[in-house]
Amino acid sequence: MAFVQDTPKDSFRLGMLIYDTRYRSITIQVIVLVLFLAFLSWLVNNTIENLAAKDRTFDFGFLWSRAGYDINQTLIPYTNDSTHMRAAMVGLLNTLLSAFVGCIIATFLGVFIGVLRLSKNWLVSRLMTVYVEVFRNVPVLLWILLASTVLSETTPAPSDFRVTEAMQAAGEQPKAHMLFNGSVAITNRSMNLPAPLVEHGLPRLEFLGLSLNSNVLAFLIVFGASIYANHLLRSNARRVQEQTGRRPVTWWKSLAILLIPSAALLFALGFHLDYPVMTKFNFRGGMELLHSFTALTLALALYTAAFIAEIVRAGIMAISRGQHEAAAALGLRPGRTMSLVILPQALRVIIPPLISQYLNLTKNTSLAIAVSYMDLRGTLGGITLNQTGKELECMLLMMAIYLTISLLISSLMNLFNRAVKLKER
Amino acid sequence: MTEFTPFVRTDMLEQREPPAGQRGIILWARENLFSGPMNTALSLIGLVVILWLASHMVPWLLHGVWNANSLTECREIITATWGPDATGACWAMVRERWHQYVFGFYPMDLYWRPTLAFVLMLVAIAPILYQSLPRQMMWFTALYPFVCYWLLWGGTIWAPVVVLMGFGLFALVFRLLVSGLGVPVSAGLGLVAAAAWWLLVQTPLSAAIHSVLPVGLRSVDSDQFGGFLLSIVIGVTAIAASLPMGILLALGRKSDMMLVRTLSVGFIEFIRGVPLITLLFTASLLLQYFLPPETNFDIILRVIILVTLFAAAYIAEVIRGGLAALPRGQYEAADALGLDYWQAQRLIIMPQALKISIPGIVSSFIGLFKDTTLVAFVGLQDPLKGITAVVRADINWKGIYWEPYIFAGVIFFLICFGMSRYSMWLERKLKTDHR
Numbered sequence: 001m002a003f004v005q006d007t008p009k010d011s012f013r014l015g016m017l018i019y020d021t022r023y024r025s026i027t028i029q030v031i032v033l034v035l036f037l038a039f040l041s042w043l044v045n046n047t048i049e050n051l052a053a054k055d056r057t058f059d060f061g062f063l064w065s066r067a068g069y070d071i072n073q074t075l076i077p078y079t080n081d082s083t084h085m086r087a088a089m090v091g092l093l094n095t096l097l098s099a100f101v102g103c104i105i106a107t108f109l110g111v112f113i114g115v116l117r118l119s120k121n122w123l124v125s126r127l128m129t130v131y132v133e134v135f136r137n138v139p140v141l142l143w144i145l146l147a148s149t150v151l152s153e154t155t156p157a158p159s160d161f162r163v164t165e166a167m168q169a170a171g172e173q174p175k176a177h178m179l180f181n182g183s184v185a186i187t188n189r190s191m192n193l194p195a196p197l198v199e200h201g202l203p204r205l206e207f208l209g210l211s212l213n214s215n216v217l218a219f220l221i222v223f224g225a226s227i228y229a230n231h232l233l234r235s236n237a238r239r240v241q242e243q244t245g246r247r248p249v250t251w252w253k254s255l256a257i258l259l260i261p262s263a264a265l266l267f268a269l270g271f272h273l274d275y276p277v278m279t280k281f282n283f284r285g286g287m288e289l290l291h292s293f294t295a296l297t298l299a300l301a302l303y304t305a306a307f308i309a310e311i312v313r314a315g316i317m318a319i320s321r322g323q324h325e326a327a328a329a330l331g332l333r334p335g336r337t338m339s340l341v342i343l344p345q346a347l348r349v350i351i352p353p354l355i356s357q358y359l360n361l362t363k364n365t366s367l368a369i370a371v372s373y374m375d376l377r378g379t380l381g382g383i384t385l386n387q388t389g390k391e392l393e394c395m396l397l398m399m400a401i402y403l404t405i406s407l408l409i410s411s412l413m414n415l416f417n418r419a420v421k422l423k424e425r
Numbered sequence: 426m427t428e429f430t431p432f433v434r435t436d437m438l439e440q441r442e443p444p445a446g447q448r449g450i451i452l453w454a455r456e457n458l459f460s461g462p463m464n465t466a467l468s469l470i471g472l473v474v475i476l477w478l479a480s481h482m483v484p485w486l487l488h489g490v491w492n493a494n495s496l497t498e499c500r501e502i503i504t505a506t507w508g509p510d511a512t513g514a515c516w517a518m519v520r521e522r523w524h525q526y527v528f529g530f531y532p533m534d535l536y537w538r539p540t541l542a543f544v545l546m547l548v549a550i551a552p553i554l555y556q557s558l559p560r561q562m563m564w565f566t567a568l569y570p571f572v573c574y575w576l577l578w579g580g581t582i583w584a585p586v587v588v589l590m591g592f593g594l595f596a597l598v599f600r601l602l603v604s605g606l607g608v609p610v611s612a613g614l615g616l617v618a619a620a621a622w623w624l625l626v627q628t629p630l631s632a633a634i635h636s637v638l639p640v641g642l643r644s645v646d647s648d649q650f651g652g653f654l655l656s657i658v659i660g661v662t663a664i665a666a667s668l669p670m671g672i673l674l675a676l677g678r679k680s681d682m683m684l685v686r687t688l689s690v691g692f693i694e695f696i697r698g699v700p701l702i703t704l705l706f707t708a709s710l711l712l713q714y715f716l717p718p719e720t721n722f723d724i725i726l727r728v729i730i731l732v733t734l735f736a737a738a739y740i741a742e743v744i745r746g747g748l749a750a751l752p753r754g755q756y757e758a759a760d761a762l763g764l765d766y767w768q769a770q771r772l773i774i775m776p777q778a779l780k781i782s783i784p785g786i787v788s789s790f791i792g793l794f795k796d797t798t799l800v801a802f803v804g805l806q807d808p809l810k811g812i813t814a815v816v817r818a819d820i821n822w823k824g825i826y827w828e829p830y831i832f833a834g835v836i837f838f839l840i841c842f843g844m845s846r847y848s849m850w851l852e853r854k855l856k857t858d859h860r
Contacts, residue, residue, distance in 0.1 A: 043715050046716055139795040153826055370810065391711060399699045399703050
């Protein structure tokens with residue numbers, strides 16, 4: 001008997017580094033590593049040379065110097081004496097605010113449109129198809145520019161709201177009126193809304209260099225606690241139902257638990273609304289919602305809603321007919337079929353792409369540059385960059401912040417995926 | 426006793442039409458629009474929405490004015506024709522400025538060059554889009570980038586020709602060495618030879634030939650590009666370059682080699698984690714730090730490179746999804762046939778993985794094409810913001826806003842919608858399962 005001897009010879013030849021699959025991967029990785037390091041050192045070397053040639057240094061010290069510019073929308077206290085770091089924080093919060101509000105609007109609108117697109121009603125499903133196709137196939141920049149232009153060009157100037165004594169005497173009406181019984185005024189630069197104010201507020205909390213509004217904090221704590229109490233009440237009712245078959249009436253109790261503590265707190269703080277009032281040239285008081293914010297957020301929400309609608313539609317369609325039929329066979333009514341059988345399964349399909357849409361929306365808030373909304377790019381990557389000339393530092397810091405937000409959101413998504421993953425075999 | 430003769434019908438009656446409420450448009454409307462109180466309410470709301478939109482848009486579109494020289498003149502014509510309260514579109518702006526929307530500030534007497542390049546582009550991409558066309562047309566497709574570059578930017582013809590010779594050199598070295606040294610070494614040496622050619626020989630040689638044989642077109646600067654010319658140049662180049670790069674990145678992410686995998690993951694996650702705007706600003710502000718001093722290369726090229734990197738990371742993720750969806754048996758079958766890595770990828774894995782990922786790839790392409798409008802923020806004249814700002818800065822067209830956005834938006838819509846329909850057609854055509 002003859003055996004085929006195909007075990008490789010032990011002697012190592014140089015050619016085996018290329019031709020032997022056992023060693024080739026090591027060769028390739030070494031080449032890649034060398035090329036990568038060479039590329040990196042080339043970049044760093046160029047940067048050092050360029051910085052030296054421009055007589056610049058690479059340090060982030062400028063972040064603690066005086067910013068010296070104003071920001072028209074600040075969620076935390078900020079003046080032009082604050083530092084560049086503070087300005088960047090204000091910008092970051094503006095970015096997050098726009099992203100957060102945009103995501104909420106986009107979700108509601110997207111689910112609504114996605115469900116209606118599956119409707120048996122021919123007219124409504126066609127209308128929704130038109131919406132989705134139109135919004136998906138046109139650049140989001142167009143929607144932002146259009147929203148901003150329409151808001152600023154079709155609305156009256158603040159002076160149109162003014163009622164002078166001469167006009168009163170002549171019995172003339174001003175050109176523009178405030179909406180909702182004199183509480184909301186839409187001018188060509190902002191929306192003036194009633195502002196929630198408290199009479200005897202709690203002092204601000206200083207915490208790790210951050211200054212927190214303790215009124216909002218107190219409200220959030222009380223409201224969160226009442227939601228938790230409501231949850232306890234409902235789970236107790238479920239337990240009673242499972243034991244006795246009879247569910248105790250809970251609706252008025254949960255309504256009371258949800259509303260009374262918050263209302264009591266607001267009353268104790270002396271909550272009232274501050275209405276915007278027309279003074280000589282502009283509105284005073286109230287809360288000013290800049291059109292730049294509205295246009296950006298609304299346009300991003302409308303655009304993203306079209307994508308979310310497609311995700312929702314695909315998610316519902318991904319559930320096989322058998323699931324509907326099985327639920328019907330169990331005797332479940334259509335509403336309960338949806339909430340107990342279809343949606344829990346559809347959500348598993350819907351949520352991962354939904355979160356990546358949230359991510360896209362958050363990144364797209366950087367288009368604030370089109371409407372001069374002071375987001376992270378407008379403060380850190382805009383005025384701070386231009387004032388200090390620290391292009392490298394500002395851009396790197398900005399990229400790092402965006403990257404952190406993205407990685408945070410996508411790691412949340414991974415956690416969720418792991419939690420809802422089908423446990424197979 | 427009378428005899429009953431049972432009545433027996435001998436001939437069939439003509440079939441009668443269903444009652445009026447059970448046929449035709451009424452039946453359709455009852456089933457599709459008014460099948461229940463909920464449905465009826467929805468239909469009515471839908472009708473109200475459509476009527477509201479139509480009442481605002483139809484008169485505006487019908488009153489459109491094409492012949493005027495300014496917005497005020499437009500408004501006067503509309504008031505004169507349709508009454509003082511009438512509104513109407515002022516398409517005269519489009520008639521006067523369409524060339525800027527299409528070509529930007531490209532010299533007017535040279536409009537034939539981008540037009541010819543566009544027509545040739547359609548010829549070049551035809552064999553890629555439709556498999557039934559003769560395969561020989563691919564040779565033209567391979568040559569097209571050089572033709573296009575020369576037509577658009579002009580300059581001496583020898584520059585693209587000498588670049589092309591570099592590819593020839595690569596093929597020559599590969600051919601000569603492949604029998605003796607095998608594929609990896611000869612390809613590597615060929616690449617080194619071609620790189621040396623491009624870095625060292627390229628510029629002096631093309632200048633030398635040009636001085637002897639000056640053949641060329643008038644050169645056009647990058648800052649004269651604008652409008653849809655710019656969008657299509659950036660979009661098409663980035664689309665063509667990002668697909669192969671995305672495939673390589675996806676393979677790198679699935680690779681067994683730890684270092685290759687780590688680098689691919691790092692690159693993909695970094696690019697996907699930052700907004701495109703920051704990358705564009707990198708192109709315009711930071712590349713001057715990263716490149717050797719005194720290098721100053723074209724802004725459009727810089728933008729194209731960054732946009733390509735951006736799209737490649739997204740396409741890599743889409744293709745990774747396709748690779749993951751492929752059953753393991755396919756990989757094992759390829760191994761069992763004795764195919765090596767690249768053969769298996771080329772013959773077994775990629776054709777199937779790409780087919781699965783067609784919808785995702787095309788929607789990345791659509792996203793990329795839409796994102797070309799963002800180049801407005803690094804000072805280029807994109808059709809949406811750049812050219813519209815130019816038009817609106819003109820005293821004649823100050824205050825016009827619906828018309829330019831509708832015009833540019835409709836063109837974007839047609840291109841993107843066409844792309845998505847093509848991908849659906851391709852998906853149906855390539856479908857091999859019989860469900």
